[in-house]
Amino acid sequence: MADDSCGIARGLDLLGERWTGLVLRDVLRGFERFSDLQRELGVAPDVLSDRLAKLTRAGVVSKVEYREPGHRPRPKYVATESGIRLGLVLAALNDWADEFRPVPTGRPNALRYVEGPTGQAVHLAPVDDAGRVVDDARVELQVLR
Amino acid sequence: MADDSCGIARGLDLLGERWTGLVLRDVLRGFERFSDLQRELGVAPDVLSDRLAKLTRAGVVSKVEYREPGHRPRPKYVATESGIRLGLVLAALNDWADEFRPVPTGRPNALRYVEGPTGQAVHLAPVDDAGRVVDDARVELQVLR
DNA sequence: CCGTCTGAATAGGAAAAACCTAGTCAGGTG
DNA sequence: CACCTGACTAGGTTTTTCCTATTCAGACGG
Numbered sequence: 001m002a003d004d005s006c007g008i009a010r011g012l013d014l015l016g017e018r019w020t021g022l023v024l025r026d027v028l029r030g031f032e033r034f035s036d037l038q039r040e041l042g043v044a045p046d047v048l049s050d051r052l053a054k055l056t057r058a059g060v061v062s063k064v065e066y067r068e069p070g071h072r073p074r075p076k077y078v079a080t081e082s083g084i085r086l087g088l089v090l091a092a093l094n095d096w097a098d099e100f101r102p103v104p105t106g107r108p109n110a111l112r113y114v115e116g117p118t119g120q121a122v123h124l125a126p127v128d129d130a131g132r133v134v135d136d137a138r139v140e141l142q143v144l145r
Numbered sequence: 146m147a148d149d150s151c152g153i154a155r156g157l158d159l160l161g162e163r164w165t166g167l168v169l170r171d172v173l174r175g176f177e178r179f180s181d182l183q184r185e186l187g188v189a190p191d192v193l194s195d196r197l198a199k200l201t202r203a204g205v206v207s208k209v210e211y212r213e214p215g216h217r218p219r220p221k222y223v224a225t226e227s228g229i230r231l232g233l234v235l236a237a238l239n240d241w242a243d244e245f246r247p248v249p250t251g252r253p254n255a256l257r258y259v260e261g262p263t264g265q266a267v268h269l270a271p272v273d274d275a276g277r278v279v280d281d282a283r284v285e286l287q288v289l290r
Numbered sequence: 291c292c293g294t295c296t297g298a299a300t301a302g303g304a305a306a307a308a309c310c311t312a313g314t315c316a317g318g319t320g
Numbered sequence: 321c322a323c324c325t326g327a328c329t330a331g332g333t334t335t336t337t338c339c340t341a342t343t344c345a346g347a348c349g350g
């Protein structure tokens with residue numbers, strides 16, 4: 001990892017690498033087996049193997065041995081709490097791309113998050129420390145220097 | 146780009162590549178000149194050049210020619226509105242890393258966002274469609290299959 | 291002018307990562 | 321016991337990165 005002291009660097013150590021984010025996205029979408037992920041993404045098997053190992057080591061997904069009747073035991077990869085919450089960041093990235101990098105043929109989409117009890121859709125939005133939602137247009141970067 | 150139809154893929158086309166996210170982070174932190182970015186990040190100059198070009202083409206930063214007195218004209222790179230909003234996603238990634246990938250020696254940190262008028266700190270947080278903030282623990286992924 | 295300095299790159303070759311294809315290996319089925 | 325499926329691992333090629341040196345433009349000093 002480049003620089004531990006910055007959380008962005010620690011996050012990008014995972015997402016800022018080819019395939020890793022897409023692998024997580026598809027695990028969250030329910031593609032949990034090696035062959036499904038490989039087919040869905042079109043990634044080389046050695047690379048997929050490496051990425052799943054990295055995500056597993058980071059605690060973002062976990063490797064679960066299981067068996068379906070009539071099949072031998074094999075692993076599947078499921079998102080942990082940490083992975084689910086990182087998926088929310090991916091969803092925010094998705095919202096950003098829809099707004100600032102739209103594509104004409106754009107179709108909806110990837111991950112849907114909901115509030116458990118009510119089933120209401122949920123997105124990441126800017127909120128101040130008192131818990132009030134802030135309009136996008138008022139959010140600015142604080143310049144530090 | 147791998148697959149246009151998914152916003153996550155469009156976002157990761159930028160962030161899911163070595164250095165690109167870190168370059169944006171540092172531009173947002175106020176490192177705007179080539180040599181400053183190179184020194185700060187320790188990245189090879191040809192790679193930095195490539196990443197700045199990519200971010201510029203994507204409209205996330207823009208290349209501005211300017212001159213300081215006593216210097217010849219040279220470019221600086223400043224974040225656009227799009228880049229500032231993408232930085233908010235980086236800040237969410239930072240929050241995720243602080244929670245799920247902490248580091249013992251961890252020090253605070255990188256990007257600070259505020260509400261323009263009041264100067265109040267702002268973060269991305271889960272919000273439902275009615276604009277109510279949702280507790281993290283209640284957010285779950287909707288399984289689609 | 292002319293040599294020197296700064297800063298933004300570009301260039302060339304070595305090293306690392308990704309790609310592609312084929313092969314291994316475990317455990318089920320016919 | 322031959323054969324099948326599925327999760328990898330292995331070998332060789334292509335693509336990226338990395339590292340270092342070089343170019344190139346425009347001050348600035350003498």
